[in-house]
Amino acid sequence: MGETLQSVAGFSVEPLDKSFGAVVRDIELRELDAATFDDLYETWLEYGLLVFPGQHLSTSEQMTFARRFGDLVEELKAVHISNVKPDGSLRDAPDDDMMKIIRGNMFWHQDSTYMPVQAKGAVFSAHVVPKAQGDTAFSDMRDAYDALDDAMKERIADMSAYHSLVYSQRAVGEETKKNDSEYFGYGMDVADVPRRPLVKIHPETGRPALAVGRHAYGIPGLSDTESSELIDELNRFAVADERRIYQHRWSVGDVVLWDNRCLMHRACEWDFSEPRVMLHSRIAGDPESEAAL
């Protein structure tokens, strides 16, 4: 951790010892005045990832907080990402579609890139955590882009890739069967597969970020083999340096806010015989800047 900074509005910001991210304390997310929110928004844009320990927000408080950053994705205003069924029993069947999505999301990705408009960000909080593991990892795609050599920057400057959740689930052997499952099928039925640039310019900061992840495939102009080799290479490169990766070990009550326009993330393994209950609120992207090509 770096030196603690005090914001204008009074909360403290402790930068992670990474290329991104900060821990924010001395703030009550359930009662932010306008000036504090403005200051927090600027802090979010700068660090990309903010961690708020011990907030213990209720579902409605989390939605109210997330809603200040933009409209919420209709289907994902407050969803449990969890291996616990509504009746309290554990999802442990290998063919449970919810578990297939959870296992798929253990590979690096950005949220909703497979939708016509990708997500702006998310608020994510811990409600039940396993004794060990079950972390969430984040990677800084601004730093990844900056670290590419000039030849690669030039090579990918005008490239794009298709993004599909059907593709990415199949690629890791976790195809869902949406007709006979409790998974509600978000993202599994996109008629026009979106195509997105490999280099995304952040609409608010202007910083370029590498944009690949597990949903990306089929770069136009390349063969399937060339395309998957390049995407694999970029995905490996993006997470090859510890300084641009942060893995959060959850405590109950923690809240995390991330900028989906410049970070990738992934769920980390845990023992599925233990419950893990997380609450996810997805902030919708601005169609002006987050729409597909």
Ligand SMILES: [Fe+2]
């Ligand atoms: Fe995700």
